[in-house]
Each structure stands twice: as structure tokens, then as C-alpha cells.
Amino acid sequence: MSQDFYRIRRMPPYVFAEVNAMKAAARARGEDIIDLGMGNPDGAPAQHVIDKLVEVAKDPSAHGYSASKGIKGLRKAQADYYGRRFNVDIDPETEVVVTLGSKEGLANLAQAITAPGDVVLAPNPSYPIHTFGFIIAGAAIRSIPAAPGPDFFTRLEYAMSYSVPKPSVLVIGYPSNPTAYVADYDFYVKVVDFAREHGLWVISDLAYAEIYFGDTPTPSILQVPGAKDVAIEFTSMSKTYSMAGWRMGFAVGNQTLINALTRVKSYLDYGAFTPIQAAAVAALNGPQDIVEANRQLYKKRRDVMVESFGRAGWDIPAPEASMFAWAPIPPAMAHMGGIEFSKKLLSEAQVAVAPGVGFGDEGEGYVRLALVENEQRLRQAARNIKKFLAKYGVKPNNSGNDEIDDK
Known part of the structure; x- marks a missing residue:
């Protein structure tokens, strides 16, 4: 054996x-x-979020299977967040899926879109799931710089010219884990242009969107016109709302990638516990103190x-x-x-x-x-x-x- x-x-x-x-x-x-x-x-988490969890958990009907792609109210709450925070119009029916934390979502997307032998561009150093999600799925990783400077695009061009087969996916994540590098809007414009030119899918990890220390809020790649043609973005409630153990995250963006992730998840899970999803709605829609x-x-x-x-x-x-x-x-x-x-x-x-x-x-x-x-x-x-x-x-x-x- x-x-x-x-x-x-x-x-x-x-x-x-x-x-x-x-x-x-x-x-x-x-x-x-x-x-x-x-x-x-x-x-x-904030007390009103815990209160909502308790309230819904007391409902006998809330303890059955939930929805793998997330309850409708939560998908709408995330779409509304993107509207408020980034001025990005998101369709909660076709452009949002709820994940069991961003890590699960990234790993399942890798399974959905990767064939053995595919080449994926990922930063080095980087959060381990950015590489190992694809390695487990059978891909080969070609490293690119973690810092979003001039060398980033030089190395991208080199990778596209000399990789066999051609890379199919580019993974980025800012503010980054572990390096804490940050990217600005102009960087994302260049990434979207590059991806459209070279036929790359872009996976953006925005888990630390709300933990910035300067006067300028962290941007989203989806703010760039045309970004939804090539990009999907993962966010998490773990750090923003102190809900790490609740395992609540989202994928937002390109419909093709959202559909692929949703289909794989439908075979693997029934979604997060409904009271947790209801409490997440309260977190997103309620006071943001x-x-x-x-x-x-x-x-x-x-x-x-x-x-x-x-x-x-x-x-x-x-x-x-x-x-x-x-x-x-x-x-x-x-x-x-x-x-x-x-x-x-x-x-x-x-x-x-x-x-x-x-x-x-x-x-x-x-x-x-x-x-x-x-x-x-x-x-x-x-x-x-x-x-x-x-x-x-x-x-x-x-x-x-x-x-x-x-x-």
C-alpha cells in the first residue's frame, strides 16, 4: 500500500x-x-456582533445547513462595504462568495482554476497559502518580488517571456503579510493593464485593508476600471473586526472566478454556521467604531x-x-x-x-x-x-x- x-x-x-x-x-x-x-x-468583536450571534443561535431553525456561497444578506453587506469604502459597484448575486476565512477561499480557488503543470506567479516572501495553495493543486511557482516597486514589473515581463508554459495566474497581496509592504492605486492600474495584455488572472489578497497607519486609506484593485475583467479579491473579518476564530471572509470580483470558486465550495462545505453569518452582517452594517x-x-x-x-x-x-x-x-x-x-x-x-x-x-x-x-x-x-x-x-x-x- x-x-x-x-x-x-x-x-x-x-x-x-x-x-x-x-x-x-x-x-x-x-x-x-x-x-x-x-x-x-x-x-x-463589538458587543452588538456578539449579541446578534447569540440572538440568532437561539432560533431553533438556525442550526441546519447554511448556504455554501453565503446567505444573501451577508453577500449584500459585503457588496455595500465595497460601495462605501472603495466606490466599487458589486453585484451580490454574481460577484461575491462568502468563504471560511480568506485562507480557505484562496486554497479552494487554487483547486478550482489550476491544472498540474500550470505556472503561477507569486511574491516571495509571502503568506504561505499564496504559494502552497497552488503547489498542492499541482502548479509550479515562479517567484516575483514582494515589494511593489519598479523591479516588480521588470520581473513580471521576464517571467512571461521565459516561463514554459506561460503563467496563468498572478497573486498579489497588499498590505502584505509578512513584509507589510503597501501598494498605491497607480500600482494596481499597471497590474490590471499587464494582466489584460498577457491574459493573466489576478488574485488580490486584501485581508489587511483597514489596518493602515497613514492618512491615505488602502486601495482595492477593483477600483481600477476594467479590473473585474481579470481580478478577484479576498478580504477577511479576522483582524478588522477581531473575528479571527469565526472564520469569515469573502471573495469579490470577476464572475468567472467567483463561479469557479462557488462550484468547488459547493462540493466541499455547506457554508459557515448561520448565526456567525448573521453576526457578520451586523458587523458590516452596524457601527464601525x-x-x-x-x-x-x-x-x-x-x-x-x-x-x-x-x-x-x-x-x-x-x-x-x-x-x-x-x-x-x-x-x-x-x-x-x-x-x-x-x-x-x-x-x-x-x-x-x-x-x-x-x-x-x-x-x-x-x-x-x-x-x-x-x-x-x-x-x-x-x-x-x-x-x-x-x-x-x-x-x-x-x-x-x-x-x-x-x-
Whole structure:
């Protein structure tokens, strides 16, 4: 009996497994681990969203199978969101499907549109499902830059000229996970023009649309005229509304791709629990205070992390968006590589991070830090890191207010 399963064979060992095992063992020993590794929000949804969940769950008729593509009211609520936020007209019947979080949607779309041997263009480093969703489906990945700069389009042209067969799909995601890169409207215009010229489908991951820290809101690719001819976009309620465990997301855009995803999902699931979908409607249609509150929460945590870690001796570029910081390993320790650095940081400083190589080989030399601990815990992490770095000859920068020093 063969145990050499095709799709399992195409998946490499999980890069985060060793660090995660160390984290679990440390906690089992009673160690206080400050976990900046997983992007798991620590807040709760707004009370009116929880109230709606409870209200609908009390209805005996709400516990049967739901609708795989999402209840009508939720699809309309998402279409209305695109109208308010991006001034984009979306048909809730033909251009929206509800997904069990954006990750499930991305993976099922890959299964729907990919044949073994297809070539897919995806950023490196990137959120793992952007590549492995297609690898599991049998595709070959050709890496493109994660940063939306001039080299992005140079590499796209090169990939289209020298890939056999020609790439059929382009995956992008801004604000990006893990790098926190952001893209502007003009970038999306160029992407749409390129896709139309070369016959590419574009998959845009907009999960962090509402977590931006400047004055300019994050754009959507669907704002570009003609984008719906080539593009589908995934969004999520996980971070925006503090609903990560509820597994609620959406795909919006091109009807052909929406139909393909809807058909595959119809064979695989019956949709999210109806009370969760009803509560998601309440979140999208109700007061939006939590959206701004979460934005300010992550901005404050970003500022505390950058400032306190910097004074500890670890300079971290301030992300413009998302709930992550993409941090180069301190030069004095760069020779270790991301995995070894992450393991030492965990065992010697009790701070967990995600090694950058887990998001693609171009992530080597970096780690991802999630803004999921409160300000007090971030300052505690900075104190631990200060002592840790000192062991390796990294001097702190203690100019100005010295909040991170032990009392």
C-alpha cells in the first residue's frame, strides 16, 4: 500500500514546526512566553456582533445547513462595504462568495482554476497559502518580488517571456503579510493593464485593508476600471473586526472566478454556521467604531515596539500597515539565520517570533513580529531582548526616555 501521497509529497517540512514545538515545551515548563509569532488578535468583536450571534443561535431553525456561497444578506453587506469604502459597484448575486476565512477561499480557488503543470506567479516572501495553495493543486511557482516597486514589473515581463508554459495566474497581496509592504492605486492600474495584455488572472489578497497607519486609506484593485475583467479579491473579518476564530471572509470580483470558486465550495462545505453569518452582517452594517479602534490599537503597539526594541538595540523599520513588522536580524547575529535566531530568542529571551524563511527563501535574514501583545508586554519583551542582545555584543541605545530598563 503506497504511502507516497502526491500532494503531501509536494509540501516541504513545516518551517515553523521546530520553533512552535519549543514554544509549547517552554509553556509546559511554566515559562512566560511573549508570543509575537502568530498573527492571532487578542481582542473581541463589538458587543452588538456578539449579541446578534447569540440572538440568532437561539432560533431553533438556525442550526441546519447554511448556504455554501453565503446567505444573501451577508453577500449584500459585503457588496455595500465595497460601495462605501472603495466606490466599487458589486453585484451580490454574481460577484461575491462568502468563504471560511480568506485562507480557505484562496486554497479552494487554487483547486478550482489550476491544472498540474500550470505556472503561477507569486511574491516571495509571502503568506504561505499564496504559494502552497497552488503547489498542492499541482502548479509550479515562479517567484516575483514582494515589494511593489519598479523591479516588480521588470520581473513580471521576464517571467512571461521565459516561463514554459506561460503563467496563468498572478497573486498579489497588499498590505502584505509578512513584509507589510503597501501598494498605491497607480500600482494596481499597471497590474490590471499587464494582466489584460498577457491574459493573466489576478488574485488580490486584501485581508489587511483597514489596518493602515497613514492618512491615505488602502486601495482595492477593483477600483481600477476594467479590473473585474481579470481580478478577484479576498478580504477577511479576522483582524478588522477581531473575528479571527469565526472564520469569515469573502471573495469579490470577476464572475468567472467567483463561479469557479462557488462550484468547488459547493462540493466541499455547506457554508459557515448561520448565526456567525448573521453576526457578520451586523458587523458590516452596524457601527464601525471597532474598525478605527483596532487601527489605532495596532498603530500604538507598532510605535511602542519600534521605539522600545530600538532602544534595546534592535532597529525595526516601522510598518506602514498590517499587524506585522518585518524585522532584519541584528547584524551581529545575522550569521545565525532566521531559524536559529528565532530559537535563541525564544529560549534565552522568552520572546517568540516567526522566522522569515517560513514565508519563502527571500525571507531569510528577517523575522516577522506580530502586534498581538499589549504595550506592557511589548515593553517586557524589549527588556528581555536588551539582555539577550547584550550577550552577543549588541549595545542598547538608551538615549532619551528609558522605560524599558528594569526598575
